[in-house]
Amino acid sequence: MNKNLLEIKDLTKIYHTKNGEIKAIDNISFNLYEKEFLCIVGSSGCGKSTLLNILANLDEKSDGQIKKNKNLKIGYMLQEDALFPWLTILENATLGLEIKKIKTKENIEYVKELLTKYGLKDFINKYPSQLSGGMRQRVALIRTLAIKPDILLLDEPFSALDYVSRLMVSEDVKKIIKAEKKTVIMITHDLAEAISLADRIIVLSKRPSRIKTIYDIKIDGSSALERRKSNKFSYYYDLLWKELDKNV
């Protein structure tokens, strides 16, 4: 096993509202290993996003511990690409660098390299409105990669896309993440997506979310599309489907 990047212990989150307290996360503990692709699945509204927000320092935990290296850099990719329409693709991709005040020549070169490597070279000086949904999502990923994060947090990064783009983009993202050797936590409610991408899947219960089970996914084939064709795919699908809380 690779080394531990994150150690989450007894994490709890309680929201306070006018009408009382809501427990969103209840005693969650898990570890994140270097270079693994970890998926967290659960029905909608189960507190997956809250968990990610806490890990990204956008929200505060109520209780528990998150052990991590002080210098650990975390990159966050949202559901929508959230590209700024008034900035060019290059300006969008270097936005994180600018905010962090590390927009150095080398870093800009690095972003340009990434854009070139992933088929966006001709669009560097174009505006987001001129790009397709899949391309925009790639720019969003590169914007996150630009700050050279140790851990990538992906919050349902494909849910705003149509079905075909969704398959294509998840394939792209998997490739990029593998090539850049990143550690990933991705949340999704799409089991097929999770199985096609993840090394490990955590199933959360409905709110307040607890960990129901953790599965190691062992499917041959590194690409997401290949994985979908494997016969182990449906085996895992059945397994996860039975675990998932269905609140229809």
Place this chain on the structure above:
Amino acid sequence: MSENQKKYIKKLKKKKKIIIFIQIFIVVAFILAWEYLANKNIINTFVFSKPSKILNTLINLAIENNLFNHISTTLIEILIAFSLGILLGFIIAIILYQFPIINEIVDPFLTMINSLPKVALGPLIIIIAGANTKSIIIMALLINLIISIITIYNGFISTDDKKIKLLKSFGANKYQILFKLVIPNSYKTIISSLKLNISMSLIGVIMGEFLVSKSGIGYLIIYGTQVFNLSLVMAGILILVIISFILYKLITFIEKKLIKKF
């Protein structure tokens, strides 16, 4: 260009020509009918004046009574009120956005001032600021400022939460969010608030000139009413129509230039 495309463009152009022609026709017919009815004594020239008399008045004004001084007085007042309105509106909207607690505190007061007919404050303003240009500017500011603040502030708060979250995930502070996202994102709203502001400034300045003034278009109109020189009143209104039309077109032109970028 294909044959059909050419035909289509031709049709569009023809339609535009017809519209302009009818518009000119309406104006000319209106003036001629007015003149004719006045000459035949069907309408009372003492109340309604007539186009030729108004034109004479305008020429006399231009020659003897420095019409252009009046026009420039009003224009300068509008310009001052407009710039102050936009500048203060922008700054106050930023303060309200950056400090939500201040916004919550002043919100009922803003609503109150906004719904108050500002003319009612006219006499008070004169007593406080004196019977001079200052009062006119304050009057105009009262009318355009609140609207500017509310429009720009609404532009600010309509910023996409996801984009704010994105910047926060990069560790952005309040001011980075404001300057990198909120202000550029509200660019269009700010530009369109210019348009609103210019018409409000015009209303405010004329209202102010009605209350206190020694020159300006509003002064001409009020003076004309007081001495029952209705040709002068009509001439003043005509100038106002032209000024407001030109200002509106100018702002629309600037708006188009500025927004083209996206």
